[in-house]
Amino acid sequence: MSVITSTACSRALGDELRRLRETCTDLGGAHMAVRLGWHPSKVTNIEKGKARASEIDLVQFLTMCGKDIDFFEDFRRRYRYAFDEYVVQVHEDLRAVVFAESTAKMMTSYTQLSLPGLVQTSEYADALYRLGGFVAEERIPNLVRIRTDRQAILRRIGGPTCLFYIHELALRQRVGDDQIMEDQYARLLFESHAIRIVPADVVVPSAGCVLWEYDKVLPVAFSESDLGSLLVQDPGAIARTRLLFNHLEQVALDAGQSRTKLAEYVSPPREEFDGRGPRLA
The missing domain is CATH 3.30.870 (Endonuclease; Chain A)
Known part of the structure; x- marks a missing residue:
């Protein structure tokens, strides 16, 4: 995970991850971090679009939300350029x-x-x-x-x-x-x-x-x-x-x-x- 300047797209996709966590699990952000073995701030920064999640991060997060490989591939495609200044x-x-x-x-x-x-x-x-x-x-x-x-x-x-x-x-x-x-x-x-x-x-x-x-x-x-x-x-x-x-x-x-x-x-x-x-x- 790398911290970077957020963009409109990264914030929107981060918010999508937050909504997935809230609707597909019964975990709060801190508890999600514990389950994933992450630092507590990592979930917060990713969900606010302040940090770029790696592919492994995304796989782990989306798997915890019960999503399959097709969902991951679609999300990765949209996430790939989310932090660019031109999207x-x-x-x-x-x-x-x-x-x-x-x-x-x-x-x-x-x-x-x-x-x-x-x-x-x-x-x-x-x-x-x-x-x-x-x-x-x-x-x-x-x-x-x-x-x-x-x-x-x-x-x-x-x-x-x-x-x-x-x-x-x-x-x-x-x-x-x-x-x-x-x-x-x-x-x-x-x-x-x-x-x-x-x-x-x-x-x-x-x-x-x-x-x-x-x-x-x-x-x-x-x-x-x-x-x-x-x-x-x-x-x-x-x-x-x-x-x-x-x-x-x-x-x-x-x-x-x-x-x-x-x-x-x-x-x-x-x-x-x-x-x-x-x-x-």
């Missing part, structure tokens, strides 16, 4: 993302052509998945449920302080029918205290990203594309992400202006909406 994941594996998101103290995000998942209505999310064409239809309901379940952190006591920078171009993207768009605009207005709109005529050379910040561990930057997701803890990349958000703070509308802009989109739609601006009556 690429497929979209289906959301465990590290959800854990990083739910344990953050502050979350800042920027989106350009679609709305942040944490403020999407379920109908908007469903329509967005169907428009993309990348997801099998039978999987969409479950993905929408996961997306809406993640939104609980916005209502949780002690949850992260959130700031969403949304480019006006994302507001103009028509996703679904008039009712879906009206409900989505109303949802954004409800969350307007956490939203800053970037005007349509402002050019921002970024496809979008998220910065998660914590009390006692390093920040994590996150971005996603059609091909996969990227979690980054490299200090240089974090510094560049901060520069982006510093720039957005300068060019975005303030809180009152953003709320006024969102209110324009909430207005009843014209009979024919061409998608080129606010849906004014």
Whole structure:
């Protein structure tokens, strides 16, 4: 076992080990260490993602939890790069993302052509998945449920302080029918205290990203594309992400202006909406 700087992925996988111990055994962390012949702090450090477990450590731990070789091989595959500063994941594996998101103290995000998942209505999310064409239809309901379940952190006591920078171009993207768009605009207005709109005529050379910040561990930057997701803890990349958000703070509308802009989109739609601006009556 080697002690190392934790990452979003190592903490998520460490937490997965903790949950396995709690659900598959009747052992506390200290008793698990005794059974394995480890120092008491070893279980704690591994479960918090602060230390990299060796393959032998993982075999011993997972065997104690009653897991077989197939489970071990899958976990080892995911654990292999968990401590890297850059980790690429497929979209289906959301465990590290959800854990990083739910344990953050502050979350800042920027989106350009679609709305942040944490403020999407379920109908908007469903329509967005169907428009993309990348997801099998039978999987969409479950993905929408996961997306809406993640939104609980916005209502949780002690949850992260959130700031969403949304480019006006994302507001103009028509996703679904008039009712879906009206409900989505109303949802954004409800969350307007956490939203800053970037005007349509402002050019921002970024496809979008998220910065998660914590009390006692390093920040994590996150971005996603059609091909996969990227979690980054490299200090240089974090510094560049901060520069982006510093720039957005300068060019975005303030809180009152953003709320006024969102209110324009909430207005009843014209009979024919061409998608080129606010849906004014």
